[in-house]
Amino acid sequence: PPSHREFIERIFRRLGIEVEVAPHGTDNHTDFADGHSHLKCDVNYRLQLANITIGKCGTDFIRKVNTRIKQLCQKKIESITIYMDMTDPGINSATTHLEKQNCFFAGVFPAYPRPYLILQYLNNVYIDYDQVEIFDGFAREVVDYVKGRDPNLDEVVT
Numbered sequence: 001p002p003s004h005r006e007f008i009e010r011i012f013r014r015l016g017i018e019v020e021v022a023p024h025g026t027d028n029h030t031d032f033a034d035g036h037s038h039l040k041c042d043v044n045y046r047l048q049l050a051n052i053t054i055g056k057c058g059t060d061f062i063r064k065v066n067t068r069i070k071q072l073c074q075k076k077i078e079s080i081t082i083y084m085d086m087t088d089p090g091i092n093s094a095t096t097h098l099e100k101q102n103c104f105f106a107g108v109f110p111a112y113p114r115p116y117l118i119l120q121y122l123n124n125v126y127i128d129y130d131q132v133e134i135f136d137g138f139a140r141e142v143v144d145y146v147k148g149r150d151p152n153l154d155e156v157v158t
Contacts, residue, residue, distance in 0.1 A: 001095040001117065004105050007145055008086075008117070014138055017110055037061040041068055048078040053116075057090030062097055069101065073123045080121040081106065085114045095119070104149040107142065122152050 005021070012019045038055035050072050052065070065082075072080055082103060084091055098119050099105075106120035129147040134140045147153070 001092050003095065003099075004117070007105075008108055011108055011142070012110060012115075015110060035059065037064050039064055039068065041072075043072070043075075043077065045075070045077075048076060050077045050080045051083065052080060053083045054088075054094065055085055057084075057088050057094045061090065061094055065094075065098065066101065069121060076123070078123050078125045080123070082119040082121065083109060083116040084119065086117050087114050091117065099149075102151045104146070104151055106146055120146075120150075122150075126152060 009019050009021070035056075035058045037058035037060050040053045040055070041050060042053075043050045052068060054061075054065070069080060082098065084094060086108075088094070095117065098121075101121070103119040103121045105118075107118045109116040109118055127147075127150065129143060129150075132143055134143060
């Protein structure tokens with residue numbers, strides 16, 4: 001997604017992985033692929049967390065992902081991690097939509113052949129980023145980047 005492209009490229013370069021950026025003009029791609037979205041959800045009720053893997057963003061993406069997040073929140077799932085295939089043409093629209101729903105950038109998973117963008121949704125959970133122990137300068141940059149996008153920090157009442 002253009003909003004995170006520069007930082008994602010830095011992460012991949014730091015890992016020694018070549019990045020092929022989508023051709024110019026696809027940045028403004030706003031339509032999801034035809035057909036149905038492919039979403040897989042794994043829930044750990046004991047730890048109150050869920051992982052949603054989005055393999056394809058179809059025309060029903062917004063309805064499906066909104067419904068799934070709402071269901072998980074109603075079940076008191078505190079942390080929802082969303083993995084989105086960065087090769088999917090609908091990722092720009094999907095990321096924009098999810099960030100409007102208080103999901104935020106949490107990193108990348110450089111899997112082959114499909115790398116994943118990781119977004120996070122926190123259900124009434126506050127992360128104290130100052131408590132995260134960092135042992136590397138670039139890791140501090142990653143934590144600061146994530147912290148700067150966490151919409152939950154604006155809502156903290158002290």
